[in-house]
Amino acid sequence: MTQITLHKDNDNSTTTISNRFIDEYMIDANGEFVKIYLYLLRCMNSPDCSFSISRAADKFDHTEKDIQRALKYWEKMNLLKLEYAQDNSIAGIYFLESSDVPETDDAVPLKKAASPQETHTVSSLEETAQTSVHSNPPSFPEQKRKTVYTANELKAFREKEEIQELMFIAESYLARPLTPTDIQTLLSWYDDLALSTDLIVYLMEYCIAGGHSSLHYMDKVAINWKQEQIHTVEQAKRSSQTHSQLHYAILKALGIQGRNLVPAEFTYIEKWNKEYGFGQDMITEACNRTILSIHQPNFDYVDRILTNWKRQNLHNLSDVRKADEAFHASKSAKHVRTATFKNSTAKSATPNRFNSFPQRSYNMDQLEAELLNTAR
Numbered sequence: 001m002t003q004i005t006l007h008k009d010n011d012n013s014t015t016t017i018s019n020r021f022i023d024e025y026m027i028d029a030n031g032e033f034v035k036i037y038l039y040l041l042r043c044m045n046s047p048d049c050s051f052s053i054s055r056a057a058d059k060f061d062h063t064e065k066d067i068q069r070a071l072k073y074w075e076k077m078n079l080l081k082l083e084y085a086q087d088n089s090i091a092g093i094y095f096l097e098s099s100d101v102p103e104t105d106d107a108v109p110l111k112k113a114a115s116p117q118e119t120h121t122v123s124s125l126e127e128t129a130q131t132s133v134h135s136n137p138p139s140f141p142e143q144k145r146k147t148v149y150t151a152n153e154l155k156a157f158r159e160k161e162e163i164q165e166l167m168f169i170a171e172s173y174l175a176r177p178l179t180p181t182d183i184q185t186l187l188s189w190y191d192d193l194a195l196s197t198d199l200i201v202y203l204m205e206y207c208i209a210g211g212h213s214s215l216h217y218m219d220k221v222a223i224n225w226k227q228e229q230i231h232t233v234e235q236a237k238r239s240s241q242t243h244s245q246l247h248y249a250i251l252k253a254l255g256i257q258g259r260n261l262v263p264a265e266f267t268y269i270e271k272w273n274k275e276y277g278f279g280q281d282m283i284t285e286a287c288n289r290t291i292l293s294i295h296q297p298n299f300d301y302v303d304r305i306l307t308n309w310k311r312q313n314l315h316n317l318s319d320v321r322k323a324d325e326a327f328h329a330s331k332s333a334k335h336v337r338t339a340t341f342k343n344s345t346a347k348s349a350t351p352n353r354f355n356s357f358p359q360r361s362y363n364m365d366q367l368e369a370e371l372l373n374t375a376r
Helices: 019-028 031-044 053-060 064-076 151-158 161-174 180-191 197-209 215-227 233-254 263-275 280-294 299-311 317-347 364-375
Strands: 002-007 080-084 090-095 119-124
Touching: 019 215, 031 053, 031 064, 031 090, 053 064, 064 080, 064 090, 064 263, 151 161, 151 180, 161 180, 161 197, 180 197, 180 215, 197 215, 197 233, 215 263, 233 263, 233 280, 263 280, 263 299, 280 299, 280 317, 299 317
Parallel strands: 002 090
Antiparallel strands: 002 119, 080 090
């Protein structure tokens, strides 16, 4: 039986949630992921509360893979660190304080030794959690970035008129004064990512218009734009329009309503579109097949379909139809061969002691008449 150990950096007896988690992490996260994280906090701060992936799945009416996916999402967001046993099953969950995690993607979780009173060991009855592309979606290569500017560097930046204007616009859009962390993030876009001030302003407009006022979310978009070599507002608008059409088509094909895509889902879409090179028609076809097969939206299932098509070098719907026809033809031929084999086997069956003698037939009416005559 695998043991899952929960750790934390304090011994509070109450369940506390940081403002940063609410303001930055919770906004863009899948609602089910948020519930799992809060449930973990509750278990961590209650000595009589036990946790296992199987129990969590039963409690929230999820599959165990759903729970594992939520854990991996929060690990990706640097709020948890998963510990694995030798058989690759989850053996521990280490909580990272969100207030200590930098907003940049360079954040590397640091693990402290847990004292006995800070360790909560519970039984795990779940199956081994295998690390795979389906349970742990891929991410873009990390962008090399400076995470902290010195006081002298900040002073030099503030002396630039375009930086002063940028900070003023940012405060207007965010409707609050900028924090030191906000300023570091803005300067990283300008300095490390080399985005122009016009592009940064459009970046904030674009994200806020989409309902995302978190700088953490904007930072992800800024990195994506840098990797896509977007340097002007016009390029960003064209890219945003293309992505918006694709995202809407995927949401419609999967029947998702009432919510936006979460970061992990965005990552999948970028993989299908950028890495695999599939267009909207191929991706939505995979979404349609997912709904027909399992009757619910599932990005993992879509990914398996598209990964299989990529492996078979299928580039368009015509290729897919040809592959389908070849598959069905092969299946039909196999069925015919199986039926032929069964028929030939039945005809050539070896006689046994039950059917090796000649079979007889009787006229029951004639036998009955003879029996009556004999009785007389």
